Amino acid sequence: xxxxxxxxxxxxxxxxxxxxxxxxxxxxxxxxxxxxxxxxxxxxxxxxxxxxxxxxxxxxxxxxxxxxxxxxxxxxxxxxxxxxxxxxxxxxxxxxxxxxxxxxxxxxxxxxxxxxxxxxxxxxxxxxxxxxxxxxxxxxxxxxxxxxxxxxxxxxx
Amino acid sequence: xxxxxxxxxxxxxxxxxxxxxxxxxxxxxxxxxxxxxxxxxxxxxxxxxxxxxxxxxxxxxxxxxxxxxxxxxxxxxxxxxxxxxxxxxxxxxxxxxxxxxxxxxxxxxxxxxxxxxxxxxxxxxxxxxxxxxxxxxxxxxxxxxxxxxxxxxxxxx
DNA sequence: AATGAAACTGTCGGGTT
DNA sequence: AACCCGACAGTTTCATT
Numbered sequence: 001x002x003x004x005x006x007x008x009x010x011x012x013x014x015x016x017x018x019x020x021x022x023x024x025x026x027x028x029x030x031x032x033x034x035x036x037x038x039x040x041x042x043x044x045x046x047x048x049x050x051x052x053x054x055x056x057x058x059x060x061x062x063x064x065x066x067x068x069x070x071x072x073x074x075x076x077x078x079x080x081x082x083x084x085x086x087x088x089x090x091x092x093x094x095x096x097x098x099x100x101x102x103x104x105x106x107x108x109x110x111x112x113x114x115x116x117x118x119x120x121x122x123x124x125x126x127x128x129x130x131x132x133x134x135x136x137x138x139x140x141x142x143x144x145x146x147x148x149x150x151x152x153x154x155x156x157x
Numbered sequence: 158x159x160x161x162x163x164x165x166x167x168x169x170x171x172x173x174x175x176x177x178x179x180x181x182x183x184x185x186x187x188x189x190x191x192x193x194x195x196x197x198x199x200x201x202x203x204x205x206x207x208x209x210x211x212x213x214x215x216x217x218x219x220x221x222x223x224x225x226x227x228x229x230x231x232x233x234x235x236x237x238x239x240x241x242x243x244x245x246x247x248x249x250x251x252x253x254x255x256x257x258x259x260x261x262x263x264x265x266x267x268x269x270x271x272x273x274x275x276x277x278x279x280x281x282x283x284x285x286x287x288x289x290x291x292x293x294x295x296x297x298x299x300x301x302x303x304x305x306x307x308x309x310x311x312x313x314x
Numbered sequence: 315a316a317t318g319a320a321a322c323t324g325t326c327g328g329g330t331t
Numbered sequence: 332a333a334c335c336c337g338a339c340a341g342t343t344t345c346a347t348t
Contacts, residue, residue, distance in 0.1 A: 003219045013215065020177045020211030025323060037334050039324070052214045054177030055305045058170065062160045062207045063309050068255070070227075070264060085301055092308035097301040098225070107227060107295065111307055138264065144242055144254040148212045148305060150268055151249035152220050182342060194315050196343070 003048055008033070010152050012041055013050070017149045020054045057148070065111040067118055068140035072104035073132065080131025087129060093121055104136065160205055165190070167309050169198055170207070174306045177211045214305070217268055224269040225297035228279065229261035230289065237288025244286060250278055261293065 005013070011031045015022055028038035045051045060068065075081060088097045088108070096109035112118040118137075126135055162170070168188045172179055185195035202208045217225065232238060245254045245265070253266035269275040275294075283292055 001218050001223070002221050005220070013213065013220070016213035017215070018210075018212070020213050023323060024325095033333095034335050035323080036325075036336085040333080048219070049216055050219045052216055053175075054211060054213050055175070056170065056173035056177050056211050057209045057305065058174070058307055058309070059206055059209055060307055061158050062205070063162070063170070063307055064159050065307055066158070070255075070257070088302055092306070094302065095306070096303045098227075098297040098303075099299045099301060100227070101296040101298060106301070107297075139258040140255040140264075141258060142256045144256060144263070145245055145251065146253045146255075148214065149249070149252070150215055150217055150220055150222055152215070180342065181344095191316050192342080193317090193344075197315085 003050055010154055013152045060111055064113050067112040069110050070138045071108040072136040073106040074104045074134050076131040076133045083129055091125055160207055167311055170309045221270050222268040226267050227295045228265040229293040230263040231261045231291050233288040233290045240286055248282055
């Protein structure tokens, strides 16, 4: 599943992580190749699935989502998984859903407008589903760091 | 802190969340205004801090980070916070750090290459710090959903 | 917010190492 | 196979209405 990346690919990825809308011309100038060559490499990284797409980074508070929370969910039995995952995909407030080890089955990261919105999400969207044994909610008081950047490098740790 | 967004702003943000490198010309065509008008609106959204930037979405596995984990950290006393937060900012493997309610103080989201890398992060980078009372690590087995998209809308829930 | 002109960028061909 | 160069279509940007 892992892809071999050379030094230039790594530089390109790190630039695109910081400036997702950088022009191929500027990117090429930064890494010392021509614009078509840079565009070619980016296209190949996209084709190989390394780059899945591009997105704008929004300030959650400024778009009215001042409340972030993590919700740990425990399912009663595996047969209720499908219904639960459907709801996860359907709910826009749920940004992430991970199947995890530990006391609980799933860990959700959610963005809400206010506590009422969170209450609705927990009570009406999640706990109303069949087979939800329990949920444990952890409220985010403040976010110290939040980046989409992965530490991309060629091969070393 | 919240910003007033009209219908066009919301449409623009939702397009930019899905296609961060869309051209102003195409964006403008989609929402029914001229290209300069679209560019103006985007620029204003950037100036108001709603759009903080743009980034490429990478496949973590394909860049060699097959292991995702959440680490809950409890500090002994508040005076150790500064040292801890420095380390958080310095470590590229730590993608997120949230100050949270509950049994623990901080919740980290980390991306590692393999278990050895995670072991190093926990033992050498975190537990070696003064004032770290304990850490609880939750391994991600699989990720069901992971999106940067916020449910942007004008004002309703 | 729309229009039109100028500068720039992306892309496609061909050619090179 | 990867890259560079040159050229044209498309895009961004600015001034103007």
